[in-house]
Amino acid sequence: MSHLKTALFDFHKASGAKLVPFAGYEMPVQYPLGIAGEHTHVRTKAGIFDVSHMGQFSIIGDETVCKQLEQIVPIDLSLLKLNQSKYSYLMNDKGGIDDDLIVTKLEDRISIVLNAGCKHNDIKQIKTVFKQPAEFVLHDELSLIALQGPKAVSILESFIPGVSNLKFMNGGSFSFKDKSVYVTRSGYTGEDGFEVSIANELAQTFCETLLTNTDVAMIGLGARDSLRLEAGLCLYGHDLNPEISPIEADLVFGITKHRRETCDFIGGSVVKDHLTNGIKKKRVGIQPEGTIIARENAKVFKDDKEIGLVTSGGYGPSVSAAVAMGYVDFNCSEVGTSVELEVRGKKYPAKVCLLPFYKKSYAK
C-alpha cells in the first residue's frame, strides 16, 4: 500500500528527514538534528511541525450546527466565543472516546482538527447525528503547520503581524504573502505556540520563511511524541481508545461543567455512571525511580499483583529522566503510590505521580 504525502513531503526529504509510515502517511520522524536535539530546540527556541496529516474539518451551517454536534462532542458549543478553541472528544455509545480533537468556533462554521488515523471514521460518526442540513468539508487543500516554543510568538509576529495578540486557545484570520491564513494559539508540546492553517501551495514557502530565522528548526514526530509525553498529553490510539471513558482518562475538563450533570450526549449514561459510582482504572503519570525506561505495554505491578499497563513511556530530555503514563487500578492511582514496572522480565520501582512532568505557562 502506498502512503499518502503531505504538501511538504519533498521539502521534508530535501531537509534530510527520516520518513516513516504514520497513520497512513509518510511522515518525518526526525531530521538531522535528532530527536533529543529537536526536543530541546522546541523547549528553548522554536520548531516547525508538519501536522497536515491531521484532518481539518468544517461543519458549515446555521445555528443548529452547534446543537447537533453537541450530541457527540460533550462541550457546550454555544458557550464558545467566536474564534475560541476547546479541547474535547468524540464520544461513542459505550462511553468511550472515538477521537480527541480541538474545536474552534468561526462565524459560519465549526472547525475541528481530527487525528489523522481517525479522521474518516470520525466524519462518518459525526454525520450520523446530523438530522438538519449542514455542509461537511474535509480540507485536503489546506496544510497545518505548527510553530512551537518560547520564541514562537516573536518569530511568527515578525512574519504575520498581529498573532502575538492572540490568547491561548484562540484564533483569527491573518495574512501571509497576501493570502489568508487561519492561526490559532495552540499546540501539543507543552510550549507556547501556534498552528497555522494555510493553502498547500504556500506551505513550503511558509516554512522556508520561518526558517530564515536561525532560531527555527524542523521537528519530526519523534520529538513531538517526547514533548507531548513530558507535557502529560494523550496520544490517541495509545493513551486513549474507544474502550476508555473520559473519566478513566482523567480528561473530564473536555466535558462542559453543566453537561457533566445532564450527560446528554452519546455514551452519557456510562459517563454518568463513572462520575457517580466511580471508576475501576485511571490514567496516571508514572515516574520510574531509577534510570530504567518503561515503554508502551510495560506491565505495572503492586505487591506482585498486576494492576495496570503503561500506554506511553520513554525518556524525557527536558526532565532528564524516564517518564511514563498509563492506566492503573483506581485504588492504586493516588499520587505517591509505590508500584513496579516490568521491563524485559525484571521489575523496577516507580511511583504514581502528577502530570505533567514538564510545565510551562501559556499566554493567557
Added chain:
Amino acid sequence: MSEVKYSKKHEWVSVDGDVGTVGITKHATEQLGDIVFAEVPDAGKALTNGGEAAVVESVKAASDVYTPVTGEVVEGNAAIVAEPALINQDPEGKGWFFKIKITSPDELAALMSKADYDKFVEENPS
C-alpha cells in the same frame, strides 16, 4: 596491537589474547541517535554468539546489543550505565559494553574486517 572485527549486527569486538571487548559501531550510534540508557551484562554471565547481551535505548526506542562471540562475561562497562552519552561520544573506545572471555576463537574468522564492514554499511543503508 589488538585486532578489531565487525558483525553484520553492527557490533565490534577488539581481541586481546583470549579476551574480547565488545561495543556497537559508530554507524550504529548514528542510526540510534542520542543514547539515554544502557544495560550491560554482569561478570560471569555465559553468552552465545548472536545472542542478546546488552540493551541500548535512545529517546525513540530500545534495541538489543548482541554478542558477536561466545564466551563468559569478564566485566560490564559501568561507565556507560552511569553516562550513556559516552556511547555516542566514543562508540569504539570509552563506549564499550562488555569484556568477554572468548571460548570459541574460531568464530572470529566469520566476522568482518574494518574495510569489509564499511563496505557492508555502504551496501546496506538502513
